[in-house]
Amino acid sequence: MSVAPMSVAPMNAGPAIVVEGLVKRFGDVVAVAGVDFTVPTGTVLGLLGPNGAGKTTIVRMLTTILRPDEGRASVLGLDVVRRPHAVRSVIGLAGQYAAVDEALTGRENLRMIGHLTHQPGPTIHQRADELLERFGLSAAADRPVRTYSGGMRRRLDLSAALVHRPRVLFLDEPTTGLDPPGRSDLWALIGELVADGTTLLLTTQYLEEADRLSDNIIVIDGGRIVASGSASQLKSRLGTTVVEVRFPDAAAAQTASTQLAPIGAVEVLDDRRTISVTVADAGPAVLEVVRQLDSTGLFPESIIVREPTLDDVFLQLTGHKAETGEPVPPPGAKAASGKRSARRERGAA
Amino acid sequence: MTTLSPPSPAAEDLGLQDRPPASAIVADALAIAHRNLIALVRTPTTLVFSTIQPIIFVLLFRYVFGGAIQAPPGMSYVDYLMPGVFVQTVTFGSVNTGVGLATDLQTGIIERFRSLPMARSAVLAGRTLADVVRNLFVIILMVAMGFLVGFRIHAGVIPFIGAVLLMLGFGFAMSWIMALIGLSAGNAEAAQAGAFPFMALLVFASNAFVPTNRMPRLLRAYADHQPVSAVNSAVRALAGGGATTRPVLVALAWMTGITVVFAALAVGRYRRTA
Numbered sequence: 226m227s228v229a230p231m232s233v234a235p236m237n238a239g240p241a242i243v244v245e246g247l248v249k250r251f252g253d254v255v256a257v258a259g260v261d262f263t264v265p266t267g268t269v270l271g272l273l274g275p276n277g278a279g280k281t282t283i284v285r286m287l288t289t290i291l292r293p294d295e296g297r298a299s300v301l302g303l304d305v306v307r308r309p310h311a312v313r314s315v316i317g318l319a320g321q322y323a324a325v326d327e328a329l330t331g332r333e334n335l336r337m338i339g340h341l342t343h344q345p346g347p348t349i350h351q352r353a354d355e356l357l358e359r360f361g362l363s364a365a366a367d368r369p370v371r372t373y374s375g376g377m378r379r380r381l382d383l384s385a386a387l388v389h390r391p392r393v394l395f396l397d398e399p400t401t402g403l404d405p406p407g408r409s410d411l412w413a414l415i416g417e418l419v420a421d422g423t424t425l426l427l428t429t430q431y432l433e434e435a436d437r438l439s440d441n442i443i444v445i446d447g448g449r450i451v452a453s454g455s456a457s458q459l460k461s462r463l464g465t466t467v468v469e470v471r472f473p474d475a476a477a478a479q480t481a482s483t484q485l486a487p488i489g490a491v492e493v494l495d496d497r498r499t500i501s502v503t504v505a506d507a508g509p510a511v512l513e514v515v516r517q518l519d520s521t522g523l524f525p526e527s528i529i530v531r532e533p534t535l536d537d538v539f540l541q542l543t544g545h546k547a548e549t550g551e552p553v554p555p556p557g558a559k560a561a562s563g564k565r566s567a568r569r570e571r572g573a574a
Numbered sequence: 575m576t577t578l579s580p581p582s583p584a585a586e587d588l589g590l591q592d593r594p595p596a597s598a599i600v601a602d603a604l605a606i607a608h609r610n611l612i613a614l615v616r617t618p619t620t621l622v623f624s625t626i627q628p629i630i631f632v633l634l635f636r637y638v639f640g641g642a643i644q645a646p647p648g649m650s651y652v653d654y655l656m657p658g659v660f661v662q663t664v665t666f667g668s669v670n671t672g673v674g675l676a677t678d679l680q681t682g683i684i685e686r687f688r689s690l691p692m693a694r695s696a697v698l699a700g701r702t703l704a705d706v707v708r709n710l711f712v713i714i715l716m717v718a719m720g721f722l723v724g725f726r727i728h729a730g731v732i733p734f735i736g737a738v739l740l741m742l743g744f745g746f747a748m749s750w751i752m753a754l755i756g757l758s759a760g761n762a763e764a765a766q767a768g769a770f771p772f773m774a775l776l777v778f779a780s781n782a783f784v785p786t787n788r789m790p791r792l793l794r795a796y797a798d799h800q801p802v803s804a805v806n807s808a809v810r811a812l813a814g815g816g817a818t819t820r821p822v823l824v825a826l827a828w829m830t831g832i833t834v835v836f837a838a839l840a841v842g843r844y845r846r847t848a
């Protein structure tokens with residue numbers, strides 16, 4: 226069974242998505258402040274950024290929901306402002322908050338989308354069944370969505386985006402609210418879709434996810450692109466590992482932060498006695514940290530080696546911590562769980 | 575249609591259209607209406623609840639105030655009252671359209687509809703059509719209630735069917751006003767709150783429960799020349815006998831005018847709502 230697009234016309238070799246100088250303002254807030262990128266056909270672009278970076282706003286402009294204030298964007302060569310209807314017939318969207326009808330059953334939701342996308346009548350039921358099966362919703366297919374768990378709703382929302390076999394797919398934080406099995410299942414599904422030629426733009430707050438799924442990654446902050454490249458390019462620029470060293474007191478941490486600066490980017494954490502050093506290569510760096518501390522007689526309480534978080538990436542890229550301009554989710558929407566930046570302290574305004 | 579530039583080769587390859595096929599305008603509206611009717615059927619209690627308030631009005635005016643109110647000559651008060659109650663029910667029922675749309679905005683499903691290659695008019699047309707069906711059920715319930723308390727049709731079944739159609743048409747017209755309010759309000763509570771004063775002004779300052787001839791001059795001038803009164807009069811004429819042409823034409827003029835103006839405003843608002 227396939228969830229992939231029908232191969233209608235020969236793939237045009239050009240880029241599937243082209244974005245030039247895109248700007249969107251909401252009153253005084255510049256949500257997207259001049260963004261350029263292209264997504265080659267059949268590849269995956271990961272849009273990585275913290276709360277309020279402008280990810281959703283970019284997705285909404287590309288999916289014809291929101292009109293850009295400046296700049297241009299096209300999908301499969303179709304301008305999103307001038308030819309919105311044509312764009313809509315080639316794209317699929319699963320937005321940040323599951324957008325399904327609560328009163329309808331899962332099956333009815335998918336059939337409704339089948340009708341609204343003008344699929345040939347006989348295939349509508351079959352397609353709905355196929356997707357329900359693929360997303361593990363067959364057992365719940367005839368229950369109203371109101372009775373679904375957050376993860377089930379999310380999966381239904383994703384399958385709704387695939388009903389008309391879109392050639393370009395937009396997924397806004399697709400794994401938010403999924404449990405680990407749901408997450409890895411979605412990753413597998415994305416692999417299938419891409420293998421069949423679907424072009425995908427996904428947004429995420431998780432470096433690991435962007436890394437795992439994307440051919441190219443764009444890091445955005447404050448509506449601007451702050452870095453872009455393949456996962457491995459970014460990694461070599463960003464350093465792949467964080468060494469966290471905790472000291473008995475703030476003074477020691479302060480001394481050590483100067484001492485260790487040559488090894489990698491150093492940050493003093495909020496408890497004021499822990500510092501983190503972002504490095505490219507864990508092994509030699511840990512030895513170097515120990516050597517340096519030993520030579521100055523600073524005794525750490527603990528040393529932890531861990532993968533970088535999005536916070537580390539942002540510290541590296543922008544020199545500041547990820548700002549949070551958390552948009553208010555629709556009250557009906559399930560609260561997004563496990564957002565890394567939600568754990569941050571929101572101090573300075 | 576005019577495009578500023580020739581279609582790109584990619585689009586030609588795909589054979590893509592720049593607007594939905596004409597058949598989609600009807601088909602998509604029906605698909606949306608179907609969805610809204612499923613919701614209605616799944617929660618029939620909301621339908622029943624929406625008749626509670628008019629039923630209280632019937633009991634109140636029929637048995638408590640009714641004796642003190644002078645119906646126009648040649649008409650019993652219950653025959654005067656019930657058409658007013660039917661129209662009141664349909665008018666308040668249209669708030670449902672606004673609340674439904676506001677809820678759809680809130681839950682984000684309208685966001686999904688905007689990304690689909692469907693007819694742009696379908697979300698609003700489907701909702702208002704579904705509410706016509708809803709109104710039909712409510713009217714049937716209220717007519718049954720009317721018969722229980724002594725309401726009778728004097729002009730025959732056919733004119734009364736005409737009266738029901740007229741009320742459905744008026745409910746449809748009012749739904750477009752509520753669609754505009756619902757889209758502007760953005761959430762269900764605000765839509766409800768925003769609609770109420772407006773509805774109250776139309777329903778209570780009308781000839782629905784009492785004839786206007788004892789009202790103060792200014793109020794009477796308003797009450798005699800507003801749409802709810804016009805529809806009340808038309809329904810009374812169709813149900814109770816008497817000259818029907820003029821009141822029916824006035825009522826039709828109101829509902830056509832309201833539909834044309836507010837459908838245009840609501841669709842414009844829908845296009846702009848992000």
Ligand SMILES: Nc1ncnc2c1ncn2[C@@H]1O[C@H](COP(=O)(O)OP(=O)(O)OP(=O)(O)O)[C@@H](O)[C@H]1O
Nearest residue numbers: 251254256275276277278279280281282550551552
């Ligand atoms: N409809 C709107 N009206 C006003 N401001 C908005 C609107 N939508 C977004 N913004 C603002 O634009 C900025 C970018 O928001 P956007 O939703 O695109 O961020 P995001 O990267 O998707 O964030 P998150 O990870 O929290 O979903 C934020 O400052 C937000 O408050």
Ligand SMILES: [Mg+2]
Nearest residue numbers: 280281282321
């Ligand atoms: Mg977002």
